[in-house]
Amino acid sequence: MNVVLAKNETGRALSESFAVARDRLPGGGKVAEARNTAFEAYERVGLPHRRLEEWKYTDLRALMREVLPLAAAPDAAALKQAAAAVKLQAIKGARRLVLVDGVFAPKLSELEGLEKGVTVRTLRDVLETGDAALQTQLFTPDNANPMVALNSAMMTDGVVIEIANGVVLKQPLQVIHVASGATSAAMFTRSLLRLGKDTGVTLVESYIAAEGAKAYQAHDSMIVAIGDNSRLDHVRLVEDGRDAFNISSAVITLGAHAHFNTFGMTSGAAVSRYQATITFAGEGSRVETNGVNLLNGRQHADTTLFMDHAVPHCASREVFRAVADDRGHSVFQGRIIVRPDAQKTDAKMMTRALLLSDDAEADNKPELEIFADDVTCGHGATTGALDESLLFYLRARGLSEKEAQALLIQAFVGEAIESIVNDDLRELAIAAAQRWLEARA
Amino acid sequence: MSLLEVKDLKVRVEEREILHGLTLTVNPGEVHAIMGPNGSGKSTLSHVIAGKPGYEVTDGQILFRGEDLLEMDPDERAAKGVFLAFQYPVEIPGVATMNFLRTALNAQRKARGESEFSTPDFLKKVREVAKSLNIPQDMLKRGVNVGFSGGEKKRNEILQMALFEPAVCILDEMDSGLDIDALRIAADGVNALRSPDRAMVVITHYQRLLNYIVPDFVHVMSKGRVVKSGGKDLALELEASGYTQFEDAA
Numbered sequence A: 001m002n003v004v005l006a007k008n009e010t011g012r013a014l015s016e017s018f019a020v021a022r023d024r025l026p027g028g029g030k031v032a033e034a035r036n037t038a039f040e041a042y043e044r045v046g047l048p049h050r051r052l053e054e055w056k057y058t059d060l061r062a063l064m065r066e067v068l069p070l071a072a073a074p075d076a077a078a079l080k081q082a083a084a085a086v087k088l089q090a091i092k093g094a095r096r097l098v099l100v101d102g103v104f105a106p107k108l109s110e111l112e113g114l115e116k117g118v119t120v121r122t123l124r125d126v127l128e129t130g131d132a133a134l135q136t137q138l139f140t141p142d143n144a145n146p147m148v149a150l151n152s153a154m155m156t157d158g159v160v161i162e163i164a165n166g167v168v169l170k171q172p173l174q175v176i177h178v179a180s181g182a183t184s185a186a187m188f189t190r191s192l193l194r195l196g197k198d199t200g201v202t203l204v205e206s207y208i209a210a211e212g213a214k215a216y217q218a219h220d221s222m223i224v225a226i227g228d229n230s231r232l233d234h235v236r237l238v239e240d241g242r243d244a245f246n247i248s249s250a251v252i253t254l255g256a257h258a259h260f261n262t263f264g265m266t267s268g269a270a271v272s273r274y275q276a277t278i279t280f281a282g283e284g285s286r287v288e289t290n291g292v293n294l295l296n297g298r299q300h301a302d303t304t305l306f307m308d309h310a311v312p313h314c315a316s317r318e319v320f321r322a323v324a325d326d327r328g329h330s331v332f333q334g335r336i337i338v339r340p341d342a343q344k345t346d347a348k349m350m351t352r353a354l355l356l357s358d359d360a361e362a363d364n365k366p367e368l369e370i371f372a373d374d375v376t377c378g379h380g381a382t383t384g385a386l387d388e389s390l391l392f393y394l395r396a397r398g399l400s401e402k403e404a405q406a407l408l409i410q411a412f413v414g415e416a417i418e419s420i421v422n423d424d425l426r427e428l429a430i431a432a433a434q435r436w437l438e439a440r441a
Numbered sequence B: 001m002s003l004l005e006v007k008d009l010k011v012r013v014e015e016r017e018i019l020h021g022l023t024l025t026v027n028p029g030e031v032h033a034i035m036g037p038n039g040s041g042k043s044t045l046s047h048v049i050a051g052k053p054g055y056e057v058t059d060g061q062i063l064f065r066g067e068d069l070l071e072m073d074p075d076e077r078a079a080k081g082v083f084l085a086f087q088y089p090v091e092i093p094g095v096a097t098m099n100f101l102r103t104a105l106n107a108q109r110k111a112r113g114e115s116e117f118s119t120p121d122f123l124k125k126v127r128e129v130a131k132s133l134n135i136p137q138d139m140l141k142r143g144v145n146v147g148f149s150g151g152e153k154k155r156n157e158i159l160q161m162a163l164f165e166p167a168v169c170i171l172d173e174m175d176s177g178l179d180i181d182a183l184r185i186a187a188d189g190v191n192a193l194r195s196p197d198r199a200m201v202v203i204t205h206y207q208r209l210l211n212y213i214v215p216d217f218v219h220v221m222s223k224g225r226v227v228k229s230g231g232k233d234l235a236l237e238l239e240a241s242g243y244t245q246f247e248d249a250a
């Protein structure tokens, strides 16, 4: 193993955790090798800290004070707890795939009657018995990022979904991560969604906790490949328990004439980070990302997006909204790179922060690196409080301060939720926002 | 007991005194008109009664049914029956008018310990009122006042007044920006709400509105004071001679 350059107590505990877990993690041979390589990459940096530019607002060495043991496979009681929590997320007709404490739960999932051209396997199965190409693809996320590397080393389960050419799914695929919270634990999951050519899929991912869950750490990653002429609509809702950590990464690649519409909202977890890299690999494609952070208490949520315009004639629209109350801390880092070949790129990024208290904070770091000359790129940002004259109008009509704020916050968040095409998923997002609003009332 | 009593009210905005000791008593069933030139403090008075932040009351008091109104939050005043139709109603993008109306009505009812309106009852009531004010249904689906013309905004204020059934209605320049037909519809809406238990304070710059909403009392305001009070004839007198004489008096 390489020289350990930087480590704190938590980092050391993670190393021990890996040493203990290594032999129980799924996959031998190449997979085990890849895990070792990943863990070495992690160890070279250890837990990311504020002196690393990418992590300057989210110092995990300061925030992540303890490392939790790897979650055990859920027992009957845990599954029962999880089943109750999943009910809140029910969407009619959706194909539900549930991971409890980081382990695929067939009893809570719906695997029967898969549409033609759709395959669903567990990550564990693919790592243990899958073909080499798929296994290789599962290790493509870049280990230069220590939390990606850690996830690569530790991943235990997840779902691997493949959609054959020409398949258009009418109903959403729904992946739910539930923490049963029976004991404080860490889970490491990785999933993959591969869309062939001419496909259409709606994917919703939710992160939730069972009632009364203890503190936990969810480490997740997602690999998405969108084939030519395909469209993926994606909704991601982080409603983890208020003591939880959620450290997630995503790597999304678009072929030619593909369309990726994604909405993400974080209203749960004590500390969360979502780092996504979106790469245009084929011409004529389009990405719309809408993000929302709803934070209060001492919640910290970081969304770090990297939009890689590697080819010409692609368009991206990023809108990120933050609502921060109390001592909530919202972070948005949006990096756009337009590579030399990527002429006619049209990339725009906008952030809007709503601060509800003097101690709330919203950090915004746009980075545009443009190496092509014939492009349209821009970014803008606004930060402010709720409009006093609107608040007064509402209060003069009988709404309490909280009710008036709630209505205006709903309107602010609603603009983002409007970007969700699927009616049921829009309702799901509205309900999640509503839960956050009600909890603060 | 009087419904609304403003006693010797002195109000400052940003260190400058705007109202210099204003007194006004309004009893149930009465309609009062307050007339006065621009800048005389009419909107300031209406805002202070409604509880808008940013005004400092340095002296005097406002009683509503004998209770100290100035101690109450704006929403508490609304629930007790104080309603201000704003001179400049704000636009609230993203808040659908229907949702706003229902939230507001139920908030007021809840504060008074009354049961919330059921959705069908609520819808029925809104439709009736909207129809009588010539407000098309699709206007109610839009954001509050978003894309409304000046006249539509004013009608939306009257709609709320009819819905909330307040005890005292203060109408701040509801005639501004309305053509004669719109004015008549709005005035009919207001007149329909006149009742022995309810009082109205109609603030206006012009006498014209008072042909439609005939007041019991007329007060002339100038430079932060009521300088003359009288019956409805005072408005006509004012129309003939203008405000200048009162500005000298103030």
Ligand SMILES: Nc1ncnc2c1ncn2[C@@H]1O[C@H](COP(=O)(O)OP(=O)(O)O)[C@@H](O)[C@H]1O
Pocket: B013, B014, B018, B036, B037, B038, B039, B040, B041, B042, B043, B044, B045
């Ligand atoms: N928010 C404010 N800040 C400073 N001055 C104000 C403010 N509101 C009103 N005023 C001043 O107070 C005076 C009365 O204004 P207002 O009450 O709007 O009069 P009216 O409604 O009779 O036209 C005017 O001189 C106006 O400039």
Ligand SMILES: [Mg+2]
Pocket: B042, B043, B044, B087, B172, B173
């Ligand atoms: Mg005025």
